[in-house]
Amino acid sequence: xxxxxxxxxxxxxxxxxxxxxxxxxxxxxxxxxxxxxxxxxxxxxxxxxxxxxxxxxxxxxxxxxxxxxxxxxxxxxxxxxxxxxxxxxxxxxxxxxxxxxxxxxxxxxxxxxxxxxxxxxxxxxxxxxxxxxxxxxxxxxxxxxxxxxxxxxxxxxxxxxxxxxxxxxxxxxxxxxxxxxxxxxxxxxxxxxxxxxxxxxxxxxxxxxxxxx
Ligand SMILES: C[S@@+](CC[C@H](N)C(=O)[O-])C[C@H]1O[C@@H](n2cnc3c(N)ncnc32)[C@H](O)[C@@H]1O
Numbered sequence: 001x002x003x004x005x006x007x008x009x010x011x012x013x014x015x016x017x018x019x020x021x022x023x024x025x026x027x028x029x030x031x032x033x034x035x036x037x038x039x040x041x042x043x044x045x046x047x048x049x050x051x052x053x054x055x056x057x058x059x060x061x062x063x064x065x066x067x068x069x070x071x072x073x074x075x076x077x078x079x080x081x082x083x084x085x086x087x088x089x090x091x092x093x094x095x096x097x098x099x100x101x102x103x104x105x106x107x108x109x110x111x112x113x114x115x116x117x118x119x120x121x122x123x124x125x126x127x128x129x130x131x132x133x134x135x136x137x138x139x140x141x142x143x144x145x146x147x148x149x150x151x152x153x154x155x156x157x158x159x160x161x162x163x164x165x166x167x168x169x170x171x172x173x174x175x176x177x178x179x180x181x182x183x184x185x186x187x188x189x190x191x192x193x194x195x196x197x198x199x200x201x202x203x204x205x206x207x208x209x210x211x212x213x
Contacts, residue, residue, distance in 0.1 A: 022095025050078025175210030
């Protein structure tokens with residue numbers, strides 16, 4: 001699905017509390033370096049415009065939320081959304097999610113991993129670029145706390161089915177647990193912008209949740 005041009009950001013908006021480059025993070029990752037309260041950490045891979053991060057952080061003030069987005073312009077756009085919301089429990093990191101999990105996160109430190117509508121990389125020779133690859137799944141399993149969850153939604157049936165097979169073959173997570181579709185209560189009542197566009201086009205969304213037990 002092609003992406004529309006992003007709106008220009010207000011240059012006077014202060015992003016300093018809601019945006020970091022991955023290289024600015026302490027290694028290993030230390031939540032106290034970013035968040036006022038140390039509380040369960042949820043991480044979203046590929047935050048795009050930041051709808052999930054902003055609404056999840058607003059509705060769950062007792063959790064911290066970290067979004068990781070590789071595109072600078074989307075990372076800044078999502079961080080601006082968080083800055084306007086002015087909460088203290090969500091930060092957007094500009095960088096590669098695979099590296100963040102591989103090199104920054106310690107074992108059993110993450111309460112939930114969210115991957116919504118990851119780039120499908122359709123061509124056979126490009127499929128190795130998918131974020132839901134074997135190494136990432138092993139890192140997600142390693143970094144999740146016991147009882148923690150992995151959430152994966154996509155509009156690409158082949159990506160969905162092959163990822164479920166890869167999860168079953170690679171890691172020891174319980175699932176897939178069925179996730180029901182909710183009717184939206186307002187125009188932005190969707191998990192992410194891609195979910196909104198997919199459902200407005202009356203196309204199916206494939207959803208799975210896994211638990212580390
Ligand atoms: C198809 S978009 C979906 C955005 C959002 N999750 C949604 O559902 O609206 C996928 C996003 O993942 C980002 N992305 C791709 N590979 C990534 C990586 N290795 N680390 C972080 N972000 C990545 C892309 O830049 C893009 O913004």
